Amino acid sequence: MNNRKLALMRLMDSRKKFTARELAERFQVSIRTIQRDLNDLQELGFPLYTEVGVNGGYRVLPNRILPPLQLTQHEALGLFMMIEYLENVPDFPYGSIRGHLAEEYYSTLPQDVQDLITRMRQHITFLQHHAVQAGAVTTEILGAAVDKREIEFIYHSRQGHKKVQVVPIGIYYDHGYWYMPAQRKDRVLLYRVDRMQELVMRDSIDESVPSLQEWLNLKENRESAEVVLQFTDFGARLAGSDVLFKSVEDNEWRGLVPPEEFPFTARKLLSYGPEVKVIEPLELQQQVREMLERSLDQYNTL
Template sequence: MNSRKLAIMRLMDSRKKFTARELAERFDVSIRTIQRDLDALQTLGFPLYTEVGVNGGYQVLPNRILPPLQLTQNEALGLFMMIEYLQQVPDFPYGSMREHLAEQYFSTLPQDVQDLIVRMREHVTFVQHPGKHTETLTTEILNAAIDKREIEFTYHSRNGYKKIEAYPIGIYYDDGYWYMPARHRERVLLYRVDRMQQLKLLDSIDESIPSLQAWLKTSDDRKAVEVVLHFTEFGTRLAHSDVLFQSIQGNEWRGLVPPEEFPFTARKLLAYGPEVKVISPPALQQAVREMLEKSLNQYS
């Protein structure tokens, strides 16, 4: 495909409707040349249709095919690896297209590059938490967040099922699960997407809802206390791979934690077993003890 056809495709995406004369003047070629270019693009699958009349012209269908990528071999291999990785992330938004995209992209590559990818697949894999199927929810939540639209859903919390109305800020993927921060009444709460059911879009829109990136940059205004933890050598190695404790210095971790987060922090610490000790505050020590006692009582 020559550069003029690529430029025509980009122009159609920006203007939606145009006449052959307008294109001919823009690219300094004849109307017949432009018409041949448009015929060639339609043959390749670019979705055009023609409207006749004074206000007519060529129109791009809404579900249009985007311009092809012009990649080097290494870029093509890297892109295919990214597609392979995304196929392993459970419930990726719009994920129903991933397998189709991989097959379509693979089929357009030269045979020698296809052969290289087949060999490369034997030497790399991506292991992800399988999780509970929630692809429809992640897509709907993301669309609602973009539109700043309120949603209603049933949530399976520690105290059972309850119906919630909230404005989603976005979604993020962490340690095998999708999470949705959302404004419920006047507070922003965090929900695990795999615990959500029966999601419904509501009519309310609130333009004051921040984007996920803006929300992540806001500071936590809750009162916090200093937590001091001591890890063993092995515990330190584990902590370096933990988002919560990776700022560890030596074998000691210090950080500010709101008391409301002590139950969550205590549960995280239990996973380290004897590889970590809470030095302070006493309230977090007590939270860990209580969880340990509950675990031991099951075997008494």
Template structure:
């Protein structure tokens, strides 16, 4: 089955020679695979042979009862991410597979779903956008989109590296010139895949494991008891120890870091460096300005 799926088109004689059996044996095996649901069809003529369907329907899953429970719990979890790539097939997959299960297993799964819930914040971005970006990243193609940044809306052309999901939002690192910039998908609109390609664009895995050679500054953040508990579930500060977090941070990341620290309110204090303390102070003052009474 793996060989047929890789070759896409072949003759019975080619397969017979590959496995050192008779053509008749291969034909019996192919008939048997078709009976199992493997998506083959026959082309007649001098250049004919067997071909796997272009948009092939793969053989059904054969799971144990325990594995079936796990599959449905995973699909239940993914329902909390409505913009999940290729997510439009989730309901179809769930209904199709669920209907094929024995009634007692169906009852067990239905009962389980009444006693488990996955609650988290998420964006309302379209699933089509995440799917388009992944396809463009795989093909190393450039995309064009409109982005709502803090300075206003702007048109962007860049090469997507991939996407990742964090704290209820999808993020897309993309190569623009010599730099890799980070975009939040819920701020993107009007995406179009262009014809330009660049095979030098890294994969997401390569980018995540690459060495960042930017100049860095040591940052120290002191947390309260409650702040420490919050930080331990935050991927940026989870290495906090004895109520302090220390790390080497590029100065370009200070604005982003200051905004993350604002969310901690009085539960976190920047000890050093002074430029980061100043950024946090400015953000706090802007927040206070919002609540000061207006003078008429």
């Protein structure tokens, strides 16, 4: 495919309508050449249609095929590795396309690049522990968040099963799980997506719900307590890849945490074992101790 046809695809994909004369003048070729280019694009599957009459012209169908990328070999290899990585992220939104995309993209590459990718696969892998969820709902949640639409689902929590109606703010992926912050009345609550079932879209729309980025950038307005943690050298290295504790300085972490999030914070700290100690507040320290004692109780013999 020559550069003119690629440029023609990009221009037509702007969703505007063009006459053959306008296109010919823009590309400084004859009308016959433009018509031949358009016929070639249609044969390749580019969804053009023609409107006849005085106000007619060429337009692209809504379900269009986007123009191909023009990449260097390094960029092509990097893109394929990113697709490979995404294969390891469970329940990825629109994830059903990943296998198809990798196969289609791979088949369009030159044979020597395909051979190089085959060899590279023997020297790289992505190890990732994650939960496997049947019937992923991340795609539906993301669509509802964009539309600011209320959803209803059954949520499986420690207290049992309950029906929930909320407006999702968005989703984010952290340590093998997808999380959904969502607004219910005047509160924002956090749900683990793999615990959601029987999701139903509702008609209610709430334009006041913020986007995920807006929510993340909001200042915490809940009453919070200062938390001070002391990490070992190894613990500080582990914390460097942890979204919650990555701002460790001189093996110490300080931050504001709402008391209602202490149980969640305590469970996170348990994963560090002896590599972290809660200095303050005493309430969080006590919750960590209680969780440790419950863990030890499982191994006590009568």
